[in-house]
Every structure is written in structure tokens, then in C-alpha cells.
Amino acid sequence: MDPQSTIILGKAIGAGLAMIGAAGGGIGIGLAVGGAVQAMGRNPDHTPTIQTNMILGVAFAEAVAIYALVVSLIILFVLS
Amino acid sequence: MNSFWNGKRRFVALLMFLGGVFVALRVPPVIPFIQLPGEKFPAGYDIPFLDIRLTNTFVGSVIVWIVLLLFVVYVTRRRPKDGNEVPPGGFYNMFEMLFEGLMGFVGGIAGGRHFRLIFNMFMTIFLVVLLANWMELVPGVDTIGFIHPHVKEKYDVEKDEYKVVTTDGYEIYQGFLGISYVNGQCDWISPADEAAADEAALTAAAAAAKAVEMDLSQDAAYARYQAEHDDHGEGEATGDAHGDDTHAGEAVESDEAAAAYDEVLAARLAEKQARRDRSCYTGVAPAPWETGGDDHEDEGEHADEKHDILLHPDPRSEEAKHVPWVVLPFVRVPSTDLNMTLSIALIAFVMIQYIGFKALGIGYLTKFFNFSTLFKSPLGGIDVAVGLLELIGDFAKILSFSFRLLGNIFAGSILLFGMSFLVPILPWPFFILEFFVGVIQALVFALLTAIFMNLATVSHHHDDEHDHAEAH
Known part of the structure; x- marks a missing residue:
């Protein structure tokens, strides 16, 4: 396997693992909205x-998921 | 309006279809290319008088400012002068509705002594972020731009001569890409022409060197002649001087010839470099003298590889089909650039601290450095720790503000961008989704700013209960 493919493989796996964090945000938003x-x-x-408090809570819960998203975006597009 | 368009819409559709066909024939097919930082324009589009490269997110934010200013001018012009006047309808009415609704909304959260300042910040941030977010719904944003070949992952560098391959993708545009044949700024030079020009430069340099040498030899002969004729009075000393002269003359000869040779080659190099700096370089293998001589055999394979990868003759030609092309959009959604979200987050942060100091004076700092109970109560240390946590939390607000907006809108624009590459009609539900995401994110950003500002005006201990008592 050539190094380029290894890098891509690692990046893809890492980004996918990072997005596991979004599950927590999803659960939190579901609980809050429910x-x-x-x-x-x-x-x-x-x-x-x-409604106001719900939107606030959702925003906070979503922020955590967004951190995971940003981490995975950085892994995919900024790391090389 | 309606009667004007009756029966003409089909021609508009036909025109758009023909335009699509034209673009499809004219423009090579592009691959999706995603980059987190704002893409830099090719050289030549710098911001005047500043040594800053223009990025497409900056263009987007300038558009947002202009639209917002026009909006403000329009709204303030249309505002009725006194209460009795019948308010103008349409857009102005919509804005008034929005304004009053949000005013009541914020008043329910942060109504109080500082309502005016808080609402001003809320509305400003809301409008700016809303316009910035909605930009991704505008057709042409993120899709119309410079078309250039994408060789980032195709070319492994050891020397990094053209700065083609980078870790962050910036030098792609600075190096030789961004050929921008779309706007026709660059004149194409085929690799064969380039090589021919190199050869011509070499022969011209050789000719120049030869000419200088001949001139010099004539000069030297003349000098010798002069020296022989001046021989009368000076005797042996001139003999020595004569000898020195010839030696010096020979040295000068070769030096000056070499200088002339180098001069011609330097001119040619400067020309190539200029084209490279204009991002118009066609990407041929370097000239013979650039690679350091005649070792063509050694570098043959490498040079060929480079040639294949970097060669982009005509975008419509056969070779172009093997090169991935990407679009560098003229305008990109400004909220997908961390610079924009971070700057708004910093403004919000500064305003939160400002309103805290304004409301509570220097006592605002006791929120963070709370030593008043340290020696009075057994649990005073906890208050200190809580204050420090609040300090950290306040700085974390910057990060959370900026990354929340960036992540949401960047993910949304990738979604739209990626879906557009699948099927042309497909993305419309995502456009509706992004419409709402844009509103919600703008609202959340502005609302959190308002809430944090309101929280900063409330002192910790006594005013809390006081407020509660007042509320009940």
C-alpha cells in the first residue's frame, strides 16, 4: 500500500471516529426538544x-456535536 | 409584471438551457474540491496598496456589508416621519414586523436598564450573520469562479519548484495554477513554445556573449595598438604595464562575456517568473539551465512525469480530460471562514465584558476573582475556583461561538456543493433546510450574545435575590 493511500485511509478513519461525538449532541437535542x-x-x-430556553439548550448541545464536526473537517481538509 | 412574463418564461428557460450547453462545451468538467480556509485569488488580484491576497470569503463579506448598508439606508429612508402617516407597505413592513417581533423577544430575555445596548448588538449580529448565512442560497456563490487544474495530490515534490504541492493548498494558486482562462487574463503559451523560447534564449545568450567577446577583443587589440604607439617615453615600466593590461584584458573579456550571457538568461528567467507570479505559468519542465545543466538522461523520467502532470494545454483539448479541474469561486459564503466567525465572536466577547463593567463597575471583576469569602467561610476556596472557571468559560465562549457558526454553515455549504455534483435538481430540499439553518444559527448567535450580555449585568450575590424578589 503506498503512503498516499495510507494517509487517506487514516484521515477517513479518523474523521469517522471523530464524528461519533455527534451522537451525544443528537441525544441531547432529542431529550431537550422532547x-x-x-x-x-x-x-x-x-x-x-x-421555546427560547429550548433553542438555547439545543444550541449548547449542538455546539458539542459541531466541535466533533470541526475536528473531523480539520482532519479531512486541513491536515495533510 | 405577470403579464409581461406571460408566454416569455419558456424563452428564458430556453436561453438558460443554451447558456448551460455553451458553458458545458466551453468549460472542462470540474471535480468537487473542498477547502476550509478561504481560497486565495490568483496573484494579480491583490487588495490595492496592501500586501494582502484577496480571498473569496472576503469578497463575500464585503458584499454582505454593502447589502446591509443599502438595507439600512432603505429602511431609514422609508420610515414614516410621524405616527399618523400611513406606513409604506412591502419590504419595509416586513422589516418592521421582524424588528418588532425580535424586540419583544429580546425584551422578554434581557429587558431592563441595558435593553437598548443589548438589542442593538443582538440585531446587528443577527442581520450580519443572517445575510452571511443566506449567501449560500444565492446561485453562483460557490459555483462560479476561476477554473484551474487541480494537481495537489498528483505531484510529489522534492524540490517544490512551482509550489504546486502544498500541505494546506495555498500555494496552488500562488504557484502556477489559477490560470484563469475564464476571464482571459493570461495568455496561453504552449509547452512547445515555451521550450522554443528557452532554446532561443540560450542561443541569444550565446550570441550576446560572443558579440561581447568580439567587442572586447577589438577593444583589446586597439588598446594594444595604443600601448605600442605610446611606447616612447616610458620605457620598461610600460612593458610591465602592457603585460598586466593584456592579462587584465583577458580576464575582463571572459567575465564580461559571461555577464552578458547571464544577463540574457536572467531576462528570460524573469519573464518566466513573472508569468509564474501572475499564475499563468503553463507548467513546462524548467529550462535547461534551471535544472543545473545537461543531465537530461538522469532527469528524463522525472521531467517527463512532471511534464505529464503539469502540462495543461488547452482546457478543451484531449490532454485536459486527464487533468482534474476545480473551481475557485469568486464569492464564497463568509461564514465558512473562521476569520469572519471569530471576529464576530470577539466583538460579542468584548461587548459582554464592556456591558459588565458598565453595569457593575470594577466590581464586575469579582465575578472572576472572588477572594471575598476565601477566609470568611470554610468553603471560600470553592468560590475562587468557580470564579476562575467562569474566567475560562468566558474565553471558551469565543471558541464556541465561532466554531458553532463555522461548523454549521461550512457543513451546510459542503452539503449543497456536494449535492449539486450528484444531480442538478436534487439539492432543492437541502436549500430549504439551509434556509432554516441559516436563520436558526443567526438567531442562536445573536440570542446567546444577548443572554450573556444580560448575565454580565447581573451581579452575583445580592442582586440575584433582589431581582427574583422583583420578578415575583
């Missing part, structure tokens, strides 16, 4: 407040 929707269903009057 809870928020339940709360909104029980208490529709408070929808705006709940």
Missing part, C-alpha cells in the same frame, strides 16, 4: 419562554 414539547403540551401559555 422535554420542551411535553412542557408546551401541558402548558401552552408558556410556549415562548419554553
